[in-house]
Amino acid sequence: MSAVGLQHLFAMPELSHYQLHLFTQFDSFKAALPHISFFSVIYSLSDAREERRNCLACLRDLAFTHSDIQRIILASDEMEARLIGHLSPSRLHGIISKAVSLSHLQAELLALLSETHRINDNVLNHWYVSQSRMLSPTERAILRYMSFGYSIPEIATQLERNIKTIRAHKFNAMVKLGVNSDVGLLDAADILTHLPARDTRGSVLSTPVFS
Incomplete structure (x- = not known):
């Protein structure tokens, strides 16, 4: 999802009370960390293989250094969402496929953001199961x-x-x-x-x- 798409999504009444900060590189986000109290990080993927790896590495590090910040990934499709759910080296608060309808995407995002800092039980349980079934x-x-x-x-x-x-x-x-x-x-x-x-x-x- 592009920056314009995210801005449009957060301009909707249900999400408009959240303040949106857009970053094209994770280094820019890291530079802003000491100055802005972030509640949630939403990483939107574009189906690029290297970006997928970077995303998981960045959010893994963020989980260790700023565990209080909610971590959400917008995956390109259902297959990528499942893959990330299985292979993420750190727990995520949510993984949403961008292939769903806009109303569904908005509803899922709103539900996750409304959970404050509690990791979604389904995602957490799935992560633990995935970790216990790691490859030999x-x-x-x-x-x-x-x-x-x-x-x-x-x-x-x-x-x-x-x-x-x-x-x-x-x-x-x-x-x-x-x-x-x-x-x-x-x-x-x-x-x-x-x-x-x-x-x-x-x-x-x-x-x-x-x-």
Whole structure:
């Protein structure tokens, strides 16, 4: 959703009492943090792979440094929303698909903003379930090879396993991630291979790269 779209959304009577600050880069938002008391951050994605990775990295860091700020993602579609729900390294207050109708989007956003700082129970429970079903080292290795264009037989050779075993691990990864195609699996691989685990001892926001 563009800046104009967000401005239009927050100009509606139900949301007009919120003050909207627009940032095109996360660095600009970080610079404003000491000066503005933010209640919520709404990160609107544009279906770009690198932006998706940056979004999760930024909100992961924000969860550690400013846990009192609500974190919401506007995903491009339902598939991206599900993928983020499965792979987000930090808890989110909400994930909304922009593919829904404007009235539905407004209603979901209003409901989330009305929850103050309480993380939505459904999203929180889903995050805990996702974390408890993280990929095994073999499943991660398969996704990593797939992201570099390796075929199943080539992956079997690299991992010194038979093809049936590799296919079984691939299927298990798809089930865990909630995807039903190689495209969805590659999207997941893209996030996993570029988003290392966060060191919980760190207290400084990292500097992700924006394209």
